[in-house]
Amino acid sequence: MRFRDVVETSAAVGATRSRREKVGRLAELLRRLGPGEVGPAVSYLSGAVPQGKLGVGWATVSAVAGAAPAALADGALTVAEVDDALSAVAAASGAGSTGERRRLLAGLLGRAGASERDFLLRLLTGELRQGALEGIMAEAIAHAADLPPDRVRRALMLSGDLAAVAAAALERGEAGLAGFSIELFRPLLPMLASPAEDPAEAVERLGEAAFEYKLDGARVQVHRRGDDVRVFSRGLNDVTGSAPELVAAVAALPARELILDGEAIALRPDGRPQPFQVTMRRFGRKLDVAAASAALPLRGWFFDCLYLDGDELLERPTGERLAALDQAAPADLVVPRLVTADPAEADALLERALAAGHEGLMAKSLAAGYEAGSRGQSWLKLKRVRTFDLVVLGAEWGSGRRRPWLSNLHLGARDPAGGFVMVGKTFKGLTDELLAWQTARLSELEIGRDRHVVYVRPELVVEIAIGDVQESPRYPGGLALRFARVKRYRPDKRAAEADTIEQLRALLPGAA
Numbered sequence: 118m119r120f121r122d123v124v125e126t127s128a129a130v131g132a133t134r135s136r137r138e139k140v141g142r143l144a145e146l147l148r149r150l151g152p153g154e155v156g157p158a159v160s161y162l163s164g165a166v167p168q169g170k171l172g173v174g175w176a177t178v179s180a181v182a183g184a185a186p187a188a189l190a191d192g193a194l195t196v197a198e199v200d201d202a203l204s205a206v207a208a209a210s211g212a213g214s215t216g217e218r219r220r221l222l223a224g225l226l227g228r229a230g231a232s233e234r235d236f237l238l239r240l241l242t243g244e245l246r247q248g249a250l251e252g253i254m255a256e257a258i259a260h261a262a263d264l265p266p267d268r269v270r271r272a273l274m275l276s277g278d279l280a281a282v283a284a285a286a287l288e289r290g291e292a293g294l295a296g297f298s299i300e301l302f303r304p305l306l307p308m309l310a311s312p313a314e315d316p317a318e319a320v321e322r323l324g325e326a327a328f329e330y331k332l333d334g335a336r337v338q339v340h341r342r343g344d345d346v347r348v349f350s351r352g353l354n355d356v357t358g359s360a361p362e363l364v365a366a367v368a369a370l371p372a373r374e375l376i377l378d379g380e381a382i383a384l385r386p387d388g389r390p391q392p393f394q395v396t397m398r399r400f401g402r403k404l405d406v407a408a409a410s411a412a413l414p415l416r417g418w419f420f421d422c423l424y425l426d427g428d429e430l431l432e433r434p435t436g437e438r439l440a441a442l443d444q445a446a447p448a449d450l451v452v453p454r455l456v457t458a459d460p461a462e463a464d465a466l467l468e469r470a471l472a473a474g475h476e477g478l479m480a481k482s483l484a485a486g487y488e489a490g491s492r493g494q495s496w497l498k499l500k501r502v503r504t505f506d507l508v509v510l511g512a513e514w515g516s517g518r519r520r521p522w523l524s525n526l527h528l529g530a531r532d533p534a535g536g537f538v539m540v541g542k543t544f545k546g547l548t549d550e551l552l553a554w555q556t557a558r559l560s561e562l563e564i565g566r567d568r569h570v571v572y573v574r575p576e577l578v579v580e581i582a583i584g585d586v587q588e589s590p591r592y593p594g595g596l597a598l599r600f601a602r603v604k605r606y607r608p609d610k611r612a613a614e615a616d617t618i619e620q621l622r623a624l625l626p627g628a629a
């Protein structure tokens with residue numbers, strides 16, 4: 118297939134807000150793709166490259182783009198040729214690899230026509246915002262392959278790999294999707310929660326529910342088969358070497374095969390949890406882990422069991438999974454929990470959680486299955502402070518003593534139709550240490566700048582505490598944050614997991 122067809126479909130998808138039209142356009146293209154083209158094309162349309170990290174940054178791409186003349190017209194490149202070129206860029210290593218990557222990129226951009234070149238530049242710099250989000254693409258795959266959407270979503274839940282699911286569905290149909298099942302040592306996307314105001318609202322929405330401590334730690338998924346135990350992060354990375362305490366704790370359990378979902382927290386000497394950023398230091402440690410473990414011990418608490426000795430539990434009700442968890446692990450490894458329909462009992466548990474130094478409560482429907490990768494309404498998070506996970510779109514240079522640093526953050530909420538919508542700015546809550554860190558990190562993500570602002574790829578998630586929101590014509594979303602303050606950065610979260618503009622709009626006075 119011509120690469121131009123992918124580019125034109127991307128433009129058409131980005132130009133409409135109609136979900137039905139997006140799905141139709143994508144499905145039409147998917148049906149025309151040949152063997153070997155599905156994975157790369159789906160990745161490009163989702164704003165990613167299948168090779169992952171290419172070893173080139175914004176500055177390199179910009180320099181190459183400025184030096185390489187564009188082709189006179191679109192149409193010469195094929196999807197396979199683009200994929201081959203990017204694979205060669207990713208494979209370049211050793212002495213002279215930087216020059217080799219530049220040469221390969223220049224060759225690719227030199228063969229691309231104007232619209233193809235623009236697409237590639239935005240793809241390579243993380244600026245491709247076209248609305249082909251994961252949910253829409255999954256629906257388009259189902260439509261193109263004439264398969265039930267829930268079969269595609271389940272395969273995606275189990276694999277976390279949209280391109281692989283697309284290739285299986287389009288090339289082998291139902292039989293291809295049947296190959297995706299829960300598998301030890303292949304981590305699942307974590308199930309996510311939606312916010313609720315208080316226990317009373319949670320009971321109103323869920324009825325009798327499991328209320329449990331909401332821990333301010335690092336999300337972990339631990340797999341075991343016999344003596345082999347591995348720990349995976351929220352981002353599905355293998356962090357086993359950084360968490361020997363979790364490995365030892367799970368290795369001591371009686372089950373031979375299991376998958377547990379939970380949190381890891383670094384503890385203070387008095388047993389109270391360390392701040393989130395302190396816990397995350399353990400997962401960045403690769404050398405002298407034993408010394409780090411002695412100085413900053415990790416404690417694992419688990420709140421779900423997804424697999425137990427050959428029994429796949431994903432689609433079982435929460436109540437059954439909790440029973441399996443209690444069977445698999447002793448009480449000191451299980452997050453404190455209370456099953457109740459009484460808001461007063463849940464509120465008392467919330468007070469105990471806060472007094473112990475934790476974030477709040479989770480409320481979980483007893484009847485719901487585990488929806489990996491989904492932020493549904495069957496898990497609710499209850500906090501005393503209203504917080505939202507937003508994405509940094511840019512930052513302004515500080516003034517006075519903050520002049521050397523990028524300070525005032527431009528904050529964006531996720532638009533389910535594609536991209537991010539700016540909803541406010543804040544420089545509050547930033548320590549000198551955090552200012553220095555964010556200046557270095559945002560400089561790595563830079564895609565352009567003007568006199569006062571550095572604009573960045575929308576990748577960095579920051580948790581923002583707010584007082585409220587108000588209507589405002591100042592920002593594209595029609596609202597602005599009030600009393601916004603940085604609580605912490607969330608390097609464990611992807612931009613695709615950020616809160617949406619609709620969630621913020623729901624806080625406006627008079628919103629339904």
